[in-house]
Amino acid sequence: MSTIASEMPVIGDPHRLGRYGAGPEPADRGPAPKRVVVGYGFWIFLISDFVMFSGFFAAFAVLGSATADGPSGRDIFDIHNVAIETACLLLSSFACGMASIAVEGRRTLPAQFWLVITATLGLAFLVLEIHEFIGLIAQGDGPQRSAFLSAFFTLVGCHGLHVTVGLLWLLTMMAQISTIGLAPNVIRRLRCFSLFWHALDIIWVAVFTVVYLIGVGK
Template identity: 50%
Template sequence: MSQSATAVVAHSKETFGFWLYLMTDCLVFATLFATFAVLRSATAGGVTGADIFSLPFVLTETMVLLASSFAVGMAVVAANANKRRPMLRWLAATGLLGAVFLGMELWEFTVLYQEGHIWTKSAFLSSYFGLVGTHGLHILTGLIWLAALMGHALKHDLSNRAKQRILYFSLFWHFLDVIWICIFTVVYLMGVV
């Protein structure tokens, strides 16, 4: 592997530390998934997933998040090539798509709330809001982190450390995408049949 002064480091001791954080977060989601899997049929005579989920809507959400994940990848590519402006543009696209995703999720929650399908109605709904809501909170945290990164990149030239931070953020963002794929499959696809 060639030693480059400017290329982004994909793996090192520091990225390993960040990976450890991601993997503990993965276990948080594993417990929430286990809870949901156990309680998914405990609807207390209320609505089931098939009654309240709209697959085309959730598919759109998934595509938006996937596109956001791709955009942050392109930001890493731009950082790897030392191109600050394109990197900022791709980061802006990432944030925009992430915000659209979060907005869609909040809209879905609002509709459920207004129809009375809230977390106190059944164990199924509690575990649903717990799992999907935790993912949404992570996305919100990621958006705040992204805003901070962009603010820094707007003011300063691209240092190697700054590029490394972009890579950490990209790992976090891709990780959330992976978690969402599992939610999409287990909660929504398997929930409507």
Template identity: 50%
Template sequence: MSTHHAPTLDPSGFYVTGEHHTENGTLLGFWLYLMSDCLIFAVLFATYGVLNGSYAGGPDQKMLFDLPLIAVNTAALLLSSITYGFAMLEAHRGRKGAVIAWLVITALFGATFVGIELTEFHHMIGEGAGPWRSAFLSSFFALVATHGLHVSFGILWMIVLMVQTSKSGLTEQMTRRLSCLSLFWHFLDIIWIGVFTFVYLMGVLK
């Protein structure tokens, strides 16, 4: 006769199950990844802080940065964070179609952000202000392009989750994946606020 082992309580009062451990392991691993990403961006911010005045006779921030355009770009990314929040609300309500619709809107805002950033890079390089021109520009492109690559990866990840949600529905595993991407996407928003303030706004106003 098979024996049934009743679930035990951990010190916090929650039942310990295999699913409980899987969920905690996934979230813990993802938080560790985000902390490693924080270190990468901290190094890039520090590098820019040291080199942002090294123009080598080339253009400076006031000559290069189009602050109104960057403000539009910032608004697009911040709005994408709000729309992703709506997607998570619908996920917890079990509305698959609404989740996919909000994810599509979020991805479009993200694509707008990347498109404007690429336009800015193209214009700067066309003006002879590429990353090879000065230490300031090398540190600028390294920081901003790294963030842009993260946003591009987030859009790709979002598309994959849209396809998976469409096929398998809002399972517990799928909701957990959406939650991980939510953390990642909001993290990118926080980093961009730092970039906008420290790089663009302070660069133009100093």
């Protein structure tokens, strides 16, 4: 009877906020499946990660012009390098999406193939970013040069650190797929990973806009 009630069209409360008239009361339905609980918990983590990044963005926005007579963004940023980094990350995000479709269809080999592409493009992004950082530090524009550069290295470095951790996580998941296979717990972890990877791309959109493009235009 309860299943029939839940299939009925919901009229009074389309968003089921009160859940009245839309299937049984939550107390009668038992706990949500682990898939929903895990995904929602990871969603909360991602949003708290956005909040943490907002602090770094605020610091960069406040200190962006505090160059202490050192170089400004226009002097040191290489927009072509940033464009290639952006393309790498965007393609990597797309490959990750293809991988999660393969995972939903329980197709192991295509999933591994797309995860390899995801990892390769992520690694390319990281190599380009580290190359940029090493170049800046070598010409004396390291984080200790000015408040602007401190904020720059903190913000962009923190994103790079997230990508590094994501790559390690991705390699772990590929190892788990090949040893355990696409078991329910592995699939849950892969779902969380793809949320993480797409979220990093969203943060990168904010980074290349606020730090690089607006910085070069100043």
